[in-house]
Structure formats: structure tokens, C-alpha cells
Amino acid sequence: MTASQSSTSHGPARSTSPWMPHLARIASVKHEAPGIATYRLELEDAALRSTFQFLPGQFNMLYLPGFGESAISISTDPQLRGALGHTIRVAGNVTQALARMKPGAQLGLRGPFGSSWPVEACRGCDLIIACGGVGLAPLRPVIYHVLRHRGDFGRVHLLYGARTPGDLLFTDEYDAWRGGGIEVNVTVDLGDENWQGQIGVVPVLFQRLRLNAPNTRMMTCGPEIMMRFVVHEALTRKMRHEHIYLSMERNMNCALGFCGHCQLGPAFVCKDGPVFTYQQMEPYLNVENF
Amino acid sequence: MPARTLPLGCSVVLAKDELQTLIDRLRQRGYRTVAPQVADGAIIYDDLDRIDRLPLGMLDEQDGGRYRLRRDANAGYFDYVVGPNSLKNYVFPPREPLLEAQRKDGQWEMQTIEPPAERLAVIGVRSCDLHALAVQDRVFLEGPYVDPAYKARRERLLLVAVNCRRAAATCFCHSMKTGPAVKSGFDLALTELEDSFVVEVGSERGGEILAECDWIPATSQQAQQAQETPRRLARQMAERATAAEEGANRSSAQRSLDTKDIRDLLLGNLEHPRWQEVAERCLACGNCTLVCPTCFCSVVEEVSDLTGDHVTRERSWASCFTADHSYMNSGAVHKSTASRYRQWLTHKLASWIDQFDVSGCVGCGRCITWCPVGIDLTEEVAAIREEA
Numbered sequence: 055m056t057a058s059q060s061s062t063s064h065g066p067a068r069s070t071s072p073w074m075p076h077l078a079r080i081a082s083v084k085h086e087a088p089g090i091a092t093y094r095l096e097l098e099d100a101a102l103r104s105t106f107q108f109l110p111g112q113f114n115m116l117y118l119p120g121f122g123e124s125a126i127s128i129s130t131d132p133q134l135r136g137a138l139g140h141t142i143r144v145a146g147n148v149t150q151a152l153a154r155m156k157p158g159a160q161l162g163l164r165g166p167f168g169s170s171w172p173v174e175a176c177r178g179c180d181l182i183i184a185c186g187g188v189g190l191a192p193l194r195p196v197i198y199h200v201l202r203h204r205g206d207f208g209r210v211h212l213l214y215g216a217r218t219p220g221d222l223l224f225t226d227e228y229d230a231w232r233g234g235g236i237e238v239n240v241t242v243d244l245g246d247e248n249w250q251g252q253i254g255v256v257p258v259l260f261q262r263l264r265l266n267a268p269n270t271r272m273m274t275c276g277p278e279i280m281m282r283f284v285v286h287e288a289l290t291r292k293m294r295h296e297h298i299y300l301s302m303e304r305n306m307n308c309a310l311g312f313c314g315h316c317q318l319g320p321a322f323v324c325k326d327g328p329v330f331t332y333q334q335m336e337p338y339l340n341v342e343n344f
Numbered sequence: 345m346p347a348r349t350l351p352l353g354c355s356v357v358l359a360k361d362e363l364q365t366l367i368d369r370l371r372q373r374g375y376r377t378v379a380p381q382v383a384d385g386a387i388i389y390d391d392l393d394r395i396d397r398l399p400l401g402m403l404d405e406q407d408g409g410r411y412r413l414r415r416d417a418n419a420g421y422f423d424y425v426v427g428p429n430s431l432k433n434y435v436f437p438p439r440e441p442l443l444e445a446q447r448k449d450g451q452w453e454m455q456t457i458e459p460p461a462e463r464l465a466v467i468g469v470r471s472c473d474l475h476a477l478a479v480q481d482r483v484f485l486e487g488p489y490v491d492p493a494y495k496a497r498r499e500r501l502l503l504v505a506v507n508c509r510r511a512a513a514t515c516f517c518h519s520m521k522t523g524p525a526v527k528s529g530f531d532l533a534l535t536e537l538e539d540s541f542v543v544e545v546g547s548e549r550g551g552e553i554l555a556e557c558d559w560i561p562a563t564s565q566q567a568q569q570a571q572e573t574p575r576r577l578a579r580q581m582a583e584r585a586t587a588a589e590e591g592a593n594r595s596s597a598q599r600s601l602d603t604k605d606i607r608d609l610l611l612g613n614l615e616h617p618r619w620q621e622v623a624e625r626c627l628a629c630g631n632c633t634l635v636c637p638t639c640f641c642s643v644v645e646e647v648s649d650l651t652g653d654h655v656t657r658e659r660s661w662a663s664c665f666t667a668d669h670s671y672m673n674s675g676a677v678h679k680s681t682a683s684r685y686r687q688w689l690t691h692k693l694a695s696w697i698d699q700f701d702v703s704g705c706v707g708c709g710r711c712i713t714w715c716p717v718g719i720d721l722t723e724e725v726a727a728i729r730e731e732a
Contacts, residue, residue, distance in 0.1 A: 071456040072489040073442050073657070119445035119452060119655040120648040145673035160452050162445075277674070305672050307643055310489040313662070314641030315669055317691060319611065320698030325488060341614045343683035 072310050075117045075162025076102060081137040082157055087221045089144045090188060092129060093152065094137035095163060108132055109170030110195035111301060111329045115309045116140065116148070117162030118155075124148035125306040125324070127192035128166065133202065138163075141191035141223065167309040169329045171196045171299060173203075176271040180208040182263070184284045186215045186256050186276030190223050192301055192328075193275055201234040211263060215241040215256040215280075219249045256280055260287040267292040273329075275301035282339060285332055298332035300339075319344070350551040355544045355567055356559040360421070363541065364395045365557045366504070366532075370465045373553065375502060378434065379467040380427065386411060387427040389434070389466065398468075399424060406512035406709065408718025420536045422468055422506045425515060426708050430637035431477050434464060435497045436484070436661075442493065442644060443657040457656075459493045465502040469530070471523030471574075472515075472708040474505060476637030478529055482700040483640045502549065505530035507574045511581050511598065514709030516722060518581040519601040522706040525574035535570035542570035599709060601722045602729065603693075606703075609729060610694040614686065618728050623682035625717050630663030632711035632719075633688065638696075638704050641669065664688050689721060 081096040095116075097103040108114075113127040124146065130139030144153045155161070173196060181200065183193050200210050212231065216222045219242055228238045239259045241252035252259065256276065270293060274284045281300050288298055304316035304323040316323040319338040321330065338344050350356060358366070367377050371393060379392040382399050392398070404424040405412045416423070441457045484494035508515075508524040517523030526533045531550030535542045542562055545551040562570070581598055588597030633639040643662040648655045662669055665684045670677035678684045696704030705721070712720045 071492045073492070074456050075443075075454060077452060077454070119447070119454075120646050120652045122646050123644070160450075162452070162454060303672060304677065305670055310491075311487050312484065312489070312491055312640065313643060314664070314691075315643070315662070317687070317695070319690075320695040322699070337611065338614075343677060343679045344614060344686070 075164045078163045092141045096137045108166035111171040112166035114165030121148045121151040129191040129194045131198040143188045177206045180270040181210045182272040184213040184274040186280040189276030211237045213259040257283040257287045265291045273299045295333040301328045357562045358541045369556045375463045375465040406514045406713040425512045439660040441656045445655040447653040463500045467504040469505045471526045472517045472706040474529040475522035475706045479638045503530045505533040507535040514712040516599040516707040520707035524577045599722045607694040610690045619682040619686045628665040628681045630665040631714045633663040635710040635714045
């Protein structure tokens, strides 16, 4: 039930064990916001480095021996070879350990895994990219794709929210995104003395949109509660269920469909997702504790 | 001179004590032999090289939350049904290392760990467990990724199946269409008669090994008796289940499960009050998931020495009844026992069909027997169906 382009052509090599990580090194660490940094990881194997491909929205399993693995989406441009960006919020054991690591440090990487944002299926359409917090990270590759193929899309809106202005990610890129023809609309839950922009949750940003529903596609990633309300806004504006794409989060322990933890109804989020259509998720999204 | 092999599908007769020769031949070919035996008041699978350790003359009584062994002079070698463990324990062991990482001079070296290269023959496997193995094959071998450890164990597995002559009250393979007759996926299949075994050849290597035993051709009467054995049991199970449905009391009676539209029934009733009702009895202990021959959830954990330079990644069985199972940094998704039981049952009987094109339940009844409070999934489904 892959929502978009199949991951099969961009999966790890079959000849080796799917449990075997590639070795990688931290090329750079960029502080993005309190508790959030982007780690650019360089695969040690030169041949692999030049052939490693991923699609927007796919993720890697980052492995720190002794701490474990963590599923992290790739936040850099799929067209660029070399270091792979992973924008990580410090939350659990693995990410805490990662936060203590410096450039040059070694770690393991398996991937890429999962379904991707359907950028090809969205050609010719208006696009809404609605995200909250670190949910912008898996959508940044879509933004790069849009900038590179701007003529393929109609109007493109980024609706992005964070708790405070200091929590907004990639702020140094917004001007370039705007310059490239993306309407960047930002909101925060709580402003500070310098904040001149919108205050409120992400769904509030829909109020300004003139939406041509039949020709609009939406991609959303963020806390589940945010996505539920964003979807509600889209449905209120007559968008179709199959034109709304969500990136779901569940406990991903293996990324191979073996461990069973990431199930969401019929789906394994790791291999059938993380990107799903709302049509696929609708029966389950509003069921409590499911 | 005896034949060097026996062809696929052919049935011959072995005297009862010739089972020892079969075990000996398997061992001579380098197979570790595992068979049912009594341990801790139950019949389990374990290593066995002498047939006098098989539970001849033992029967099991199973019911919701109840398992008892008793002697019966009329019982044969295999008249008990399934115990708490299954083939799962051998192809997907409760704990196994997957990967090793070693740090030398600040450099990590990693290598995957292969399972021991031993051949394994399991004797006494029932039809439900053969189906369960086929279900696990779909998980570990037939998806986008292949689990190398499972694959290695699976390829070295030889199965000597047994046609059941008796069913426990908790058995409902007749509902799941997974038994009682052994039909495929075996190397040899035994049917116990009064004074002999009729043995059917299910694979080439099975035929070769059987040819090395002191077999005699089956008479048409023996062949017919063997064929009739599981058919008679299937009829008995269906009759008893119908009688149980007509009577008010389901416990101690033959279980059955109405699988009609079961996927939509369960996934269409995610907010049914029955989930809360069963949660008031469920201890969320996870026993059902451990004894289930198809439950495949696992967790990989780091096992490190004190220096942190030697790390093994170990996979162990996990259960959807724990908070940990669905835990994310934002908290557990399945917060309540109701949501965990719902996850288990809807996965087993409904979403499994979406995922693997087959039910996750083979009707072995282990989850009913080994539930400490006797929760019976057939009863839970019936309740949801009744009040849907």
C-alpha cells in the first residue's frame, strides 16, 4: 500500500544482510534550533557514497553501537551526492548520544527505507506543504525538488509552524525559497518581542489560502494532532482524500517489516509508509490509541 | 535389496518401534532431532534421541486457562495435541544475536552473525503448526526483505508431521482450514494406527530417509485407515462445535470461529465496547503472543561489555501487550490494555490478511489455553459479531 513511488529501486542492496549497517562519519553538525541539529553524514565507502540514492521523504536507520538505532528522515537535496543531512531533535537514548558526537565521529547507517512524497504525481498541480516543528525536515527534499522543477507545479505554499520563533527550522533558507517561487507562510504558538508574523497553529494558515481544490495536492508532516486538524482544513475546502499525503510516525525498530512495532492498522509504517494517502489512513487516524 | 528412495506421495508402514530407526537415520545424517516430551507438567518440544522418551500413553486436557496431562492406557504416541511451544521456537528463537560491533583504535567494525549451521529435524509437528510456519515464511522470507537468520534455519529444517487423531477443546483448525489433516509442507507425515504408523512421503529427502528404515508396503486397508483418521476427527470437531453453539455453555466445548468477513468485522468495530470489557479481564501479560506460533514481533537490543567496545545486537521476542511496543518519544500509542488487546486481535485476525494475504491465526488454541484468565479469542469475536 505504498502511497507513492515504490522504494524498491532505492532500497539497500539485497546481497548483504538487511541488518548490516554501512559505516559513516559525521561531516558536519549545524545547530538549527534548541535541541535540534542537522548532521551531515558521509558514507565511508566511496563507491556507495556516489551511488547512494534516496527519494524525498525516505529515512535511514542511524546506528550508534551500544545505544541502538533511530529512524531519521533525510532532510537534504536528493540530487546532491555526498553527505546526507539528517535533522534530528534530541529525544531518546540514541539522539541524546548523537548530540554528544562531534564531526569525524563514526556511526552506522542502514537505508534508505520507506515510501516517498509523490512529487511526480503532483506535477501540474498546486501544492500545499503543511508541517509543524521538526516535521519540516522530511519535506525539505520536496522543497528542493520544487525549486529545481518550479515549472512543473502551480502555486506552492509552505505552511509551517513551530512553538516559538527560535524553534523554526532552516530560517536562513526562507528567502531563497521565496525567491524560487514558494509562498512561505510561518506561524508560531508563542511569539517573542521581535516576532512580527502570524501567531497560532498551522491550520490557521489555511485562512489565507485561495484553494483550487480539484487541482491541489497536500503533503503534511508533524505531530499527529496537527496533521488531523490540517487534514480537516483541507477536507473543509473540498480536497479529495487521495490528494492528501501524510508522513506517519510509529515506533520503528527494524525498518524491514519484521519487528511489528510500527503497525498502523494494515500498514507497516516502515515499509508501506511513512508517506500514506489520507484515503489509506482515514479509518484509523481518529481512533484513540490505535 | 531395499529401494534407495521412496517416491513423493507414497505411503508405507512402519512398525511402532521402527520410529527409533527413523530417529537414528536422521541423526546419522547429521540432524539434531527434536520431538515432544514431558517437562514441567506439559508436553514440549526438546532434543530427543530415544523413542522411550516420547509421551506414549499421555493425553492433554486443554481449556481456557487450563492445561493438564493425564495417562490413558489407550493413548498412542501422539494423542496429545499442541503444547506451549511450537516450530517458532526453532526457526525464530526467543533470543538470538544478529550483529556484532567491535571498536578497535576508535574504528568500528561490524559483522552479521550467522545462526549455527546445524540441520534440525522436528518430529510430531501438527497441521496447524505447519500452517503457522508457512505464515511466518511470508513475514521473514516473502516480503521486500529476507531475514538471513530465519532463512538459514528454515532451509535446514526437516519436518516429520503427525495427523491428529484427537482434538483439544481449544482446537479450532477446522474453522481456520488449517487442519486437522496434514496436507503439505512436510517431509514425512505419520498417521498412528493400532499397531503401526502409516508414513507418507512429502519430499525427496523424506523419501530417502524413510527408505533406509525397515518399511513394509501399506495394505489398502491400512492406507484407507490412515486417510480416514484426520477426516473422522474433522467431522467430530465440526459436530462438537455445532453442538457447543447450540448449547449455551462455550467453555469445555469444541471451539470454532466464524471467519466470515472477519477482516471488516474487526477493523470496522475499533470502538466496540467489547474491547474495554475484555480489557477488564486481560492482564496484558503477553502469554498469548509468546505461545502463538505466528506472532513475530521482536525487538533488537544492544548488549554491550563494560568498555562499550564490544556490542552485540540481540533480537528477542516482543509483545504488543507491553507499553514499550508502541512507545515513541511522544509516549505509547497503545496506552490502555483495551488498545493493546485490540491491536493483537485485529492484527491476528484482520490486518494480517491485508499484510500477508492469510490469517494470522491457525486455530491451534494455544492463546486460549495459556491465557492465565482464560480469555478466548473465539468468544471475543463472537461477542463482537453479536453486538456489531
